[in-house]
Amino acid sequence: MSWQVHLPALLIAVPLLGAFLAPLTALGGKGLRNTWFVLVSLAFTLIAFLLWARVGAFGTAVYVMGGQSWNLALPSGMEVPVRILMEVDAFSAFMVLLSAVAALAGAIFSVTYMDRFSGLEKFVALYFLMVAGMFGMEITGDFFNFFVFLEISSVASFGLVAFWRDRGEALEAAFKYMLVSTLGALMVLVAVAFLYSKYNVVNMAALGKVIEWGMVEKTSLVLFLTALAMKCGAVPMHMWMPDAYAEAPAGVTCALIAVSQASLYGLFRVTYTIFGAFMGSPIIPWVIIVLGVLSMFIGVSMAVIQKEVGRLIAYHSVSQVGYMLLGFGVGLLALSDARAMADYGFTALKGGVYHIVNYTMYKGLLFLSAGALFYATGCRNLNDMGGLGRKMPKTMGLFMIAAAAIAGLPPFNGFVSKLFLYESSFAVHPVLAVFAMVTSVLTLASFVKIFQTAFLGPALKKFDNVREVPGAMLLGMSVLGVAILLLSLFPTWSVNHLVEPAAKALVDQASYIGAVFAATVPGGGL
Amino acid sequence: MTGNFPYLVVGILFVIGFVGLIFEKNLVKIAIAVSVVEAATNLFIITLGYRSGGSIPVWTMAGSGSSRMVLPTPQALTLTAIVIGLATTALLLSFVMTIYRHYGSLDVRDIRRLRG
Numbered sequence: 001m002s003w004q005v006h007l008p009a010l011l012i013a014v015p016l017l018g019a020f021l022a023p024l025t026a027l028g029g030k031g032l033r034n035t036w037f038v039l040v041s042l043a044f045t046l047i048a049f050l051l052w053a054r055v056g057a058f059g060t061a062v063y064v065m066g067g068q069s070w071n072l073a074l075p076s077g078m079e080v081p082v083r084i085l086m087e088v089d090a091f092s093a094f095m096v097l098l099s100a101v102a103a104l105a106g107a108i109f110s111v112t113y114m115d116r117f118s119g120l121e122k123f124v125a126l127y128f129l130m131v132a133g134m135f136g137m138e139i140t141g142d143f144f145n146f147f148v149f150l151e152i153s154s155v156a157s158f159g160l161v162a163f164w165r166d167r168g169e170a171l172e173a174a175f176k177y178m179l180v181s182t183l184g185a186l187m188v189l190v191a192v193a194f195l196y197s198k199y200n201v202v203n204m205a206a207l208g209k210v211i212e213w214g215m216v217e218k219t220s221l222v223l224f225l226t227a228l229a230m231k232c233g234a235v236p237m238h239m240w241m242p243d244a245y246a247e248a249p250a251g252v253t254c255a256l257i258a259v260s261q262a263s264l265y266g267l268f269r270v271t272y273t274i275f276g277a278f279m280g281s282p283i284i285p286w287v288i289i290v291l292g293v294l295s296m297f298i299g300v301s302m303a304v305i306q307k308e309v310g311r312l313i314a315y316h317s318v319s320q321v322g323y324m325l326l327g328f329g330v331g332l333l334a335l336s337d338a339r340a341m342a343d344y345g346f347t348a349l350k351g352g353v354y355h356i357v358n359y360t361m362y363k364g365l366l367f368l369s370a371g372a373l374f375y376a377t378g379c380r381n382l383n384d385m386g387g388l389g390r391k392m393p394k395t396m397g398l399f400m401i402a403a404a405a406i407a408g409l410p411p412f413n414g415f416v417s418k419l420f421l422y423e424s425s426f427a428v429h430p431v432l433a434v435f436a437m438v439t440s441v442l443t444l445a446s447f448v449k450i451f452q453t454a455f456l457g458p459a460l461k462k463f464d465n466v467r468e469v470p471g472a473m474l475l476g477m478s479v480l481g482v483a484i485l486l487l488s489l490f491p492t493w494s495v496n497h498l499v500e501p502a503a504k505a506l507v508d509q510a511s512y513i514g515a516v517f518a519a520t521v522p523g524g525g526l
Numbered sequence: 527m528t529g530n531f532p533y534l535v536v537g538i539l540f541v542i543g544f545v546g547l548i549f550e551k552n553l554v555k556i557a558i559a560v561s562v563v564e565a566a567t568n569l570f571i572i573t574l575g576y577r578s579g580g581s582i583p584v585w586t587m588a589g590s591g592s593s594r595m596v597l598p599t600p601q602a603l604t605l606t607a608i609v610i611g612l613a614t615t616a617l618l619l620s621f622v623m624t625i626y627r628h629y630g631s632l633d634v635r636d637i638r639r640l641r642g
Binding site for chain 1: 540547553556560563564567570571574597599600603606607610613614617618621622624625628629637639640
């Protein structure tokens with residue numbers, strides 16, 4: 001067995017080590033702490049990449065913590081996976097890779113962005129804890145650990161949102177976020193308990209194998225859906241999202257986006273892998289689709305009227321999450337019907353999966369450039385800005401890339417994923433595609449507004465001293481900028497190698513379940 | 527019938543907590559409501575793990591009834607959930623404290639600088 005077998009464990013261990021040693025590195029001064037911050041981030045990005053490559057080459061990786069296999073036969077003859085299991089299929093590996101890139105960009109950006117503030121060793125520790133929780137949610141093989149990692153990443157992110165605790169608004173945002181998150185997490189726990197009450201297992205693969213369709217499962221599914229939709233900011237419970245995203249330091253927001261994507265991942269793991277084709281009725285898929293359409297439309301209409309850069313971009317997060325819910329909802333609708341799946345379901349899924357990576361990259365970049373504007377000018381309000389394009393040409397260039405991508409202008413990656421979504425949702429109902437397109441137009445409108453007010457126009461007297469942001473911040477932004485450009489320039493490669501394996505893994509319920517049960521051969525830990 | 531009483535208590539507690547979370551105006555009361563929901567959840571899992579006549583899942587202490595040991599999973603889950611609940615409650619209360627310093631009020635109607 002090569003050392004690469006242990007990649008799933010390392011993926012969580014490295015950020016945890018980073019978190020616990022961060023306060024110690026502060027003893028060595030600023031330089032050591034910053035080096036540690038960037039080095040650990042590079043390390044987990046590398047691990048995430050290796051894991052992704054390994055899963056691509058060898059198929060689903062199952063890792064049993066502290067043992068060769070999960071095998072446990074009780075005296076009663078009952079066989080259940082009881083150990084702590086990590087299961088990384090192509091979809092998990094894909095999520096891990098893009099979250100790692102977003103977290104790396106946020107970390108590099110934060111090194112200079114947060115330089116003016118004290119208490120940074122705690123910032124670094126919380127940042128890594130949040131990242132560890134996020135990775136844990138994406139690779140765990142059982143539901144209870146999903147809840148634990150959800151709480152780890154949530155509690156760490158509450159602290160990070162409220163990091164500027166001299167601002168009442170930041171505390172207010174963190175409190176709101178915390179109420180929604182804690183309630184969501186408890187609902188996840190109740191849902192897990194419902195499933196446990198019937199099947200006596202919390203392992204995802206074991207549940208997927210035995211699950212039936214009854215009252216207990218319905219209750220549990222509804223609880224999961226409500227809780228995870230709350231956590232990823234779908235419309236009826238979206239109000240925490242603009243507050244938390246706009247008030248958190250920009251580098252943190254960049255990673256927070258990836259954290260909310262992890263909740264979305266949980267939602268799709270539950271609906272596709274656990275229930276999958278067992279789900280007899282089209283009600284749940286339609287609920288997801290309607291939530292998606294509402295999020296898209298309400299999110300974007302709230303965004304257009306905002307005056308604060310951070311809040312404007314944050315409202316777009318609500319509408320972008322709507323696109324993903326639409327794609328996955330349509331895919332779920334077609335899941336039990338092979339012909340519909342081939343017709344439009346798989347296209348919708350590809351669109352949804354592709355939109356996850358696109359969204360994480362361009363939305364992260366947008367928040368980082370909003371942070372750069374705040375760093376350089378000290379302003380949050382669009383009405384106070386103007387003519388900054390002359391002073392900050394590089395930030396403007398990166399902002400342009402991200403804005404073009406989110407608006408879905410043709411050469412950019414946002415266009416490809418949105419096209420998939422338009423095509424497939426049109427096949428279900430034309431109204432869905434109309435909503436998606438109107439949202440896209442309004443998105444473009446609001447980014448033209450930011451671009452025009454902040455960067456164009458005559459140079460303002462009060463911004464005479466404004467200079468381009470320091471190199472480390474530009475580097476952090478460039479990580480995401482380059483990722484967007486690569487995704488845009490090689491759409492065929494990214495669809496074939498990045499998106500399709502992930503979408504296939506999501507619909508292939510049998511292989512996710514089989515991978516765990518095949519791993520019981522003695523010595524066959526992987 | 528009496529065996530279902532614990533579930534009834536769980537349901538009532540959950541609803542009390544949930545209603546408190548939505549309708550209370552005082553931040554401390556909201557924090558209490560969250561704790562009540564937490565308690566309901568923990569009680570739910572513990573109740574699920576109860577088997578009448580079962581013994582604790584430790585070989586040396588189980589005695590002759592060892593053929594009827596309960597599965598230890600719910601206890602382990604609840605312990606973890608209690609620890610997490612403690613951490614969230616502590617953080618929630620410290621937020622309440624710092625919010626009071628900034629706004630001079632604990633009423634949610636006064637804490638509304640972020641809207642729209």
